[in-house]
Amino acid sequence: MYAKVNSMGLFGLNAFPVDVEIEVSKGTPSFEIVGLGDIVVKESRERIRAALRSCSTQFPLARVIVNLAPADTKKTGSMHDLAIFSSLLLINGIIDDDLSRTVFIGEVALNGDVRSVNGVLPMTLTARKNGVERIFVPKSNAHEASVVDGIKVYGVDNVSELIAHFSGEKQIVPEGEYVVTEEERRYSGDFSDVRGQQTAKLALEYAAAGGHNVLMVGSPGSGKSMLAKRIPSILPEMTFEESIETTNIHSISGMISPEHPLVTTRPFRAPHHTISSAGLAGGGTIPRPGEISLAHNGVLFLDELPEFDRRTLEILRQPLEDKVVTVSRAAGTAEYPCSFILVAAMNPCPCGYYGHPTKKCICGEKAVHTYLSRISGPLLDRFDIHVEVAPLEYSTLRSDTPEESSESVRQRVQAARKRQNRRYEGTGITCNANITADKLNEFCPLTKEASDMLEKVFSSMGLSARAYDRILKVARTIADMEQCEVIGKNQIARAVQFRSLDRKYWSR
Ligand SMILES: Nc1ncnc2c1ncn2[C@@H]1O[C@H](COP(=O)(O)OP(=O)(O)OP(=O)(O)O)[C@@H](O)[C@H]1O
Ligand SMILES: [Mg+2]
Ligand SMILES: [Zn+2]
Numbered sequence: 001m002y003a004k005v006n007s008m009g010l011f012g013l014n015a016f017p018v019d020v021e022i023e024v025s026k027g028t029p030s031f032e033i034v035g036l037g038d039i040v041v042k043e044s045r046e047r048i049r050a051a052l053r054s055c056s057t058q059f060p061l062a063r064v065i066v067n068l069a070p071a072d073t074k075k076t077g078s079m080h081d082l083a084i085f086s087s088l089l090l091i092n093g094i095i096d097d098d099l100s101r102t103v104f105i106g107e108v109a110l111n112g113d114v115r116s117v118n119g120v121l122p123m124t125l126t127a128r129k130n131g132v133e134r135i136f137v138p139k140s141n142a143h144e145a146s147v148v149d150g151i152k153v154y155g156v157d158n159v160s161e162l163i164a165h166f167s168g169e170k171q172i173v174p175e176g177e178y179v180v181t182e183e184e185r186r187y188s189g190d191f192s193d194v195r196g197q198q199t200a201k202l203a204l205e206y207a208a209a210g211g212h213n214v215l216m217v218g219s220p221g222s223g224k225s226m227l228a229k230r231i232p233s234i235l236p237e238m239t240f241e242e243s244i245e246t247t248n249i250h251s252i253s254g255m256i257s258p259e260h261p262l263v264t265t266r267p268f269r270a271p272h273h274t275i276s277s278a279g280l281a282g283g284g285t286i287p288r289p290g291e292i293s294l295a296h297n298g299v300l301f302l303d304e305l306p307e308f309d310r311r312t313l314e315i316l317r318q319p320l321e322d323k324v325v326t327v328s329r330a331a332g333t334a335e336y337p338c339s340f341i342l343v344a345a346m347n348p349c350p351c352g353y354y355g356h357p358t359k360k361c362i363c364g365e366k367a368v369h370t371y372l373s374r375i376s377g378p379l380l381d382r383f384d385i386h387v388e389v390a391p392l393e394y395s396t397l398r399s400d401t402p403e404e405s406s407e408s409v410r411q412r413v414q415a416a417r418k419r420q421n422r423r424y425e426g427t428g429i430t431c432n433a434n435i436t437a438d439k440l441n442e443f444c445p446l447t448k449e450a451s452d453m454l455e456k457v458f459s460s461m462g463l464s465a466r467a468y469d470r471i472l473k474v475a476r477t478i479a480d481m482e483q484c485e486v487i488g489k490n491q492i493a494r495a496v497q498f499r500s501l502d503r504k505y506w507s508r
Contacts, residue, residue, distance in 0.1 A: 012334025
């Protein structure tokens with residue numbers, strides 16, 4: 001006897017169909033799973049035998065072979081359990097439905113419970129693309145699968161529910177359509193919580209508007225972490241496509257909660273400075289996404305930047321340019337998107353008070369230098385905007401003038417993004433920060449005065465070519481905020497200002 005049930009496999013972000021073929025023949029009773037499965041797949045046998053017992057269903061007294069096809073693709077994890085289980089139900093005659101457009105995903109526990117698995121969203125998306133009409137998933141993943149429309153999602157808590165469903169005893173009610181609530185789009189902190197810091201706020205507004213990386217330098221307690229945390233709240237609202245992209249990455253990392261199956265707010269990832277290269281960029285035996293990919297479409301915040309391992313930071317350079325990272329391991333190579341705004345914060349010296357107006361820095365000249373030199377020139381150059389976060393005056397802290405809300409800042413950011421989208425339509429450029437070198441002159445026209453000024457600054461400040469590009473892009477963003485197509489002198493001047501910290505701290 002032969003039967004076939006559909007399952008889905010996953011490698012990196014790529015979901016692929018897996019056929020679970022079962023053949024039952026006469027002979028010494030046995031149960032074998034073949035088809036390049038890992039140890040977890042092999043152990044599936046024991047789970048399924050026990051689960052069948054849990055619902056008093058007979059295991060065939062025969063030679064049972066399950067093949068996972070295609071046989072040349074590695075299968076990992078326990079997500080095929082439910083499909084293997086269902087194939088036995090087909091053999092037993094408990095299921096007599098047409099299963100050609102049905103997929104089963106889920107781990108089966110010894111007591112028959114159906115346990116959640118990672119990556120349900122990318123698997124459901126691919127299933128729908130391949131014409132699948134209904135999908136059975138663990139109940140705790142059902143909300144996540146319901147994000148995909150055009151496919152009926154059945155959440156299963158226990159295998160006995162599945163049996164009851166197919167025997168007609170009790171139908172499982174399919175998941176309702178998923179709707180994003182306003183609540184789910186809200187951020188926990190608001191820009192208006194931060195008092196004063198007008199320059200820093202302006203810098204972050206420009207960063208959000210043009211997708212620029214920012215470095216904040218300031219003494220302890222000046223509000224750097226507080227400001228960084230609030231950047232997602234001034235970024236444009238996530239589009240559905242962006243939500244899906246980010247959710248896919250969070251889904252395969254097992255970071256989706258049943259209550260919030262779709263990532264609807266821009267991620268803010270703040271890894272600790274002890275993080276490994278693999279933790280940051282991705283890795284593991286099965287290549288997993290790292291923090292840079294978890295931050296996709298949002299913000300990656302590196303607090304206390306000089307404390308990070310230098311080699312770990314150098315790894316960032318390529319993904320920052322390419323917006324995608326390739327993670328290679330023995331088990332294969334996976335590609336993960338990683339388009340994020342890099343925000344870093346640091347003190348100006350080990351004690352934190354170098355350049356402070358009232359407190360005295362106790363670090364020696366050499367200690368300050370060693371500290372700062374942990375940030376390499378090329379990495380420093382990757383921050384389009386450098387901003388000093390000044391210590392807060394007592395009067396500002398106590399003042400009761402209301403601060404501008406994130407929503408209000410976001411309106412301007414969104415308008416500037418709209419201008420950019422119109423300008424870059426069909427070019428593949430997504431925002432000013434991503435203008436390619438060959439398009440820089442075309443998209444950043446300068447007035448005569450602006451061009452003269454930039455020339456002067458270039459030679460007097462000894463700018464690197466990369467720093468020059470960055471200034472031009474930030475000036476492009478400032479002009480966009482002010483609805484100017486041609487960049488003026490004033491806008492160049494402000495962009496230059498946001499690149500002057502490296503001279504203050506790093507050129508000594
Ligand atoms: N501008 C501000 N408005 C309101 N509260 C502030 C402001 N700046 C700092 N604070 C208060 O001080 C606390 C410390 O700020 P925060 O952690 O952001 O400082 P930091 O610059 O990151 O310091 P460190 O260098 O020590 O990390 C905040 O939690 C907040 O309560
Ligand atoms: Mg901090
Ligand atoms: Zn110091």
